[in-house]
Amino acid sequence: MLDVVRKLAAPIEINMPLAQALGRRRSSREFSETPLDEALLSALLWACAGNNLPDGHRTVPSALDCREVKAYVIDSQGVWRYDPTENTLTQTASGDQRAATTAGQDFVLKAPVTIVFVQEKALSEPLEGDGGLLCVCVDTGCMIQAAQLACAAMGLASVPRAWFDAKKLREAMGLDENFVPVMTLTVGFPA
Numbered sequence: 738m739l740d741v742v743r744k745l746a747a748p749i750e751i752n753m754p755l756a757q758a759l760g761r762r763r764s765s766r767e768f769s770e771t772p773l774d775e776a777l778l779s780a781l782l783w784a785c786a787g788n789n790l791p792d793g794h795r796t797v798p799s800a801l802d803c804r805e806v807k808a809y810v811i812d813s814q815g816v817w818r819y820d821p822t823e824n825t826l827t828q829t830a831s832g833d834q835r836a837a838t839t840a841g842q843d844f845v846l847k848a849p850v851t852i853v854f855v856q857e858k859a860l861s862e863p864l865e866g867d868g869g870l871l872c873v874c875v876d877t878g879c880m881i882q883a884a885q886l887a888c889a890a891m892g893l894a895s896v897p898r899a900w901f902d903a904k905k906l907r908e909a910m911g912l913d914e915n916f917v918p919v920m921t922l923t924v925g926f927p928a
């Protein structure tokens with residue numbers, strides 16, 4: 738059933754010193770199948786796409802403050818759009834769509850969660866032309882780095898991934914042409 742809304746648990750407090758988290762950031766492709774605790778997922782989403790001011794400003798910068806890149810969660814149950822204000826996940830597609838996030842890297846099917854960073858074209862209209870596209874990519878990169886630091890600080894394995902078929906992934910996510918999957922980050926406990 739679509740439009741199911743999942744209220745996430747409150748995020749855990751990420752309290753590892755920044756230098757230590759920077760020292761531990763790594764891309765890892767060896768995952769356990771153990772599901773992610775919701776409080777960890779909630780903290781991860783807050784770190785990369787959450788609000789750190791009541792007016793909607795986020796933990797990450799964005800060009801012209803468009804905030805055009807949103808985080809989606811893909812797990813064995815479906816595809817979910819993160820709402821940072823409500824700390825909820827709203828379902829956009831059902832079933833296990835993790836295979837659609839890769840063009841052939843098998844470890845992705847083992848990891849419990851892949852986060853997809855999706856450009857919403859309606860929000861990125863001020864970002865025109867090649868320069869605008871670069872800004873969308875940089876905005877996404879900021880989110881990826883924040884997510885990987887949070888993973889390092891919480892003892893989670895993660896790997897950013899660009900190797901996927903964007904059209905196939907978009908369709909599996911239940912999204913139309915106004916949405917563009919830009920990057921993915923596969924996350925789980927280390928094997």
Ligand SMILES: Cc1cc2nc3c(=O)[nH]c(=O)nc-3n(C[C@H](O)[C@H](O)[C@H](O)COP(=O)(O)O)c2cc1C
Pocket residue numbers: 762763764765766842896897898899900901
């Ligand atoms: C834009 C970008 C795309 C990437 N795409 C993939 C990918 O599709 N699959 C993969 O396994 N790793 C991918 N990576 C991870 C890199 O291979 C990894 O960051 C690099 O080997 C350096 O390792 P480190 O992150 O542990 O320092 C990507 C990284 C970036 C920044």
